[in-house]
Amino acid sequence: MPARGKxxxxxxxxHYLRWIGYxxxxxxxxxxxxxxxxxxxxxxxxxxxxxxxxxxxTYAMDVLEDLIExxxxxxxxxIHDATNSSxxxxxxxxxxxxxxxxxxxxxLWVESICxxxxxxxxxxxxxxxxxxxxxRNPEDALRDFRERLAMxxxxxxQLDDTDNDKxxxxxxxxxxQVIASNIKGYxxxxxxxxxxxxxxxxxxxxxxxxxxxxxxxxxxxxxxDSELSxxxxxxxAALDKFFSIQKLEGCELWTSTLIRAKQTSRFLEEKVSxxxxxxxxxxxxxxxxxxxxxEQIREQMPDEWEARQKDKLRYRYPRGGESYMDLVGxxxxxxxxxERKTETVFIISHQATLRTLISYWINCPQVKIPYxxxxxxxxxxxxxxxxxxxxxxxxxxxxxxxxxxxxxxTSKEIxxxxxxxxxxxxxxxxxxxxxxxxVSRPKY
Numbered sequence: 001m002p003a004r005g006k007x008x009x010x011x012x013x014x015h016y017l018r019w020i021g022y023x024x025x026x027x028x029x030x031x032x033x034x035x036x037x038x039x040x041x042x043x044x045x046x047x048x049x050x051x052x053x054x055x056x057x058t059y060a061m062d063v064l065e066d067l068i069e070x071x072x073x074x075x076x077x078x079i080h081d082a083t084n085s086s087x088x089x090x091x092x093x094x095x096x097x098x099x100x101x102x103x104x105x106x107x108l109w110v111e112s113i114c115x116x117x118x119x120x121x122x123x124x125x126x127x128x129x130x131x132x133x134x135x136r137n138p139e140d141a142l143r144d145f146r147e148r149l150a151m152x153x154x155x156x157x158q159l160d161d162t163d164n165d166k167x168x169x170x171x172x173x174x175x176x177q178v179i180a181s182n183i184k185g186y187x188x189x190x191x192x193x194x195x196x197x198x199x200x201x202x203x204x205x206x207x208x209x210x211x212x213x214x215x216x217x218x219x220x221x222x223x224x225d226s227e228l229s230x231x232x233x234x235x236x237a238a239l240d241k242f243f244s245i246q247k248l249e250g251c252e253l254w255t256s257t258l259i260r261a262k263q264t265s266r267f268l269e270e271k272v273s274x275x276x277x278x279x280x281x282x283x284x285x286x287x288x289x290x291x292x293x294x295e296q297i298r299e300q301m302p303d304e305w306e307a308r309q310k311d312k313l314r315y316r317y318p319r320g321g322e323s324y325m326d327l328v329g330x331x332x333x334x335x336x337x338x339e340r341k342t343e344t345v346f347i348i349s350h351q352a353t354l355r356t357l358i359s360y361w362i363n364c365p366q367v368k369i370p371y372x373x374x375x376x377x378x379x380x381x382x383x384x385x386x387x388x389x390x391x392x393x394x395x396x397x398x399x400x401x402x403x404x405x406x407x408x409x410t411s412k413e414i415x416x417x418x419x420x421x422x423x424x425x426x427x428x429x430x431x432x433x434x435x436x437x438x439v440s441r442p443k444y
Contacts, residue, residue: 004112005123005174008386009195010081011418013110015363016194016335020328022076022187027067029082032059034131042147047086047155060089064096071103077187085156108188109168110195111159116173174200193336201342205382206248207358208348210260211235212376222297223283223290228263231398235377238401238408240267242379242394243346251344256281256353265348272346280330283350287321312370324369327356335360358382361389362416379409388417 010026017024036059044052060082067078084090090109097105114120124145133141159168163181169192170179178196183189211232215221228236243249253272255261257279269275289297289304298305301318308315316323322330331353338345347357355372358364361382364372374380377398383390392413400408 004114004120005200005386006083006112007081008200009110009112009171010079012198013191013194014079015360015418017077017191018363018365019335019360020190020332021325021366023074024077024079025067025070025075026079026081027063027070029056029060029063029080030130030132032063042144042151045148045151047151057089057092060084061092061096064093068097068100068103071105072100083152085152087157087162106184106188107167108183108191109159109163109166110191111168111170112174113158113170113172114174119173169195171195194339197336197340199340199342200386202383202385203342204344205338205361205384206251206344206346206379207354207382208239208264208346208379209351209354209374209376210256210258210264210348211239213260216376219293219295221291221293222286225259227259231377232260233263234398234402235396236264236267238377238396238398239264239379241401242396242409243268243271248344248346251346252276252341253346253348254278254281255348256283256350258282258350261348261350268346273343278334280334281347281349281353284324284327284352285317285320285322287317288319289317289321313367324352324356325366327352328366328369331356358391362391363389363418388415390415 007026007028007030010028014024014026033056043049045056047053060080063082064080067080070078080093084093094107097107114123124142133145136144159166159170165182167182167184167188169181169183170177172178175196175198178192180192180196183192210228212229212235213226213232214229215224215226217229249271250273252274253265253268254276255265255278257277261281262277265275286292289301292300294305297308304318313324316326334357347354349357351374352370354374355369358374358380359366359369359372361384362372375395377396379394379396381390381392381394383392390413392411394409394411396409397405398408
C-alpha cells in the first residue's frame with residue numbers, strides 16, 4: 001500500500017547493503033511512471049480500469065528488466081520498489097525472474113503493513129512532498145492521494161499462509177512487530193536483522209574525534225595509546241561547555257577504550273545517562289606499522305606504501321593489521337545498535353573509525369570512506385531523515401573559547417539526499433556562519 005514507507009525502507013536497505021560491500025541498487029516503478037509523463041491522478045490506479053492496470057503492469061515489468069540487466073552486469077542485490085500489492089502482480093514478477101536460471105536468484109519479499117492511523121497520517125503528509133504533487137494545491141493533492149489509497153485498498157492482498165513457499169518479512173507499524181518466514185542464506189538473514197532494528201524516531205547522533213594527541217604533535221605516529229597534547233586537553237574543556245550549551249545532558253556517551261578518547265570525554269562522564277567504552281570504536285590497527293609515521297613507512301616500507309596508495313579502502317596493514325573494510329565489519333554491530341536507538345548518542349572516537357561510521361549515515365560509497373573529512377576539534381551532529389541525512393559541522397575555535405566568548409565555534413549544515421553520492425546532487429543548504437544552527441528534526 002502507498003504511504004507505508006516502502007521507498008524509505010528501500011533506500012535505507014540499499015545504502016546499508018552498499019556500506020557492507022554489496023553492489024545494490026533500487027529500481028522505483030513510480031519514477032518510471034513519472035518519466036513517461038503519465039497522468040498519475042487517482043483514476044490511474046483504479047483496479048477496474050483495464051487499460052490503466054495494463055500500463056501499471058508494463059511499467060513494473062520494464063523496471064524489472066532494468067533490474068535484471070543490473071544483476072547480469074555486476075549487481076549483487078537489487079530492490080524492486082513498487083506496491084506489488086496483488087498476488088497476480090507478484091506472481092508475474094516471479095515468473096519473469098524464473099526465466100533467468102543462470103543468475104541463481106533468491107527473492108525476498110518485504111511487506112510494510114501499517115494500521116496505526118497516526119503513523120499513516122504522518123506518512124501521507126510526507127507523501128505530498130513527492131514529485132507527483134509538486135506545485136499542486138495541498139488540499140487538492142491530499143484529496144487526490146486519499147482517493148489513490150482507496151483505489152489500492154480494493155485490490156490489496158497481503159502475503160499470507162498460501163505464500164509459505166516464499167521468503168518474506170512483514171514489518172508491522174514500522175517494526176513494532178516483525179514476521180519473517182522461510183529466510184534463506186547469509187544475505188537474507190542480514191537484511192532481516194537490519195529491518196528488525198531500524199526505527200524512524202527523530203534523533204541525533206553526535207560524533208567527535210578525540211582532541212589532539214601527543215602522537216599527532218610528534219609527527220602523526222600511527223596507533224599506540226597516546227595521551228592528549230596541551231591543545232587536546234583544552235578541546236576537552238571546550239567540549240564540556242559546548243555539550244552543556246547544546247543541552248546534551250542525559251544522552252548516552254560512547255567512547256573507545258584508548259586514553260586519548262577517555263581524556264577527551266572526562267568532563268562529560270557525569271552528565272550522561274550512560275557511559276559505554278567500546279573496543280569496536282578504537283582506531284584502525286596498523287599492525288607492523290604501529291608507532292611509525294607515514295613518512296617512515298614511505299621510506300622504510302615502500303611496497304606497503306605503494307599498496308596503500310593504490311587501494312586505501314582494502315589495504316590491510318601487515319602482520320595482523322586492519323583495513324577500512326575490516327572496520328566496516330567491526331562496526332556493523334554498532335550501526336545496527338545505533339539504528340535501534342531512539343535516544344541521542346554522543347560518540348568520541350578516532351579518524352578512521354569515524355570515517356567509517358559517518359560514511360554510513362551520509363550514504364557515502366565504499367570507495368570514498370577513507371576520504372571522509374574528520375578533522376580535529378570538530379563536532380558533527382547527524383540527523384537521519386526520511387529523505388537523507390542532515391550533517392551540522394561545528395568547528396571549535398580554541399582561541400575563542402580561551403577568550404571566554406559565548407559562541408566559540410562556526411557552523412555549517414549540509415544535507416545529503418538519499419542517493420546524493422550516486423547522483424551528484426549533494427546540497428549545501430546553509431552557508432558557514434558564526435553561531436548556532438537550528439537542527440531540523442522533522443516528524444516521520
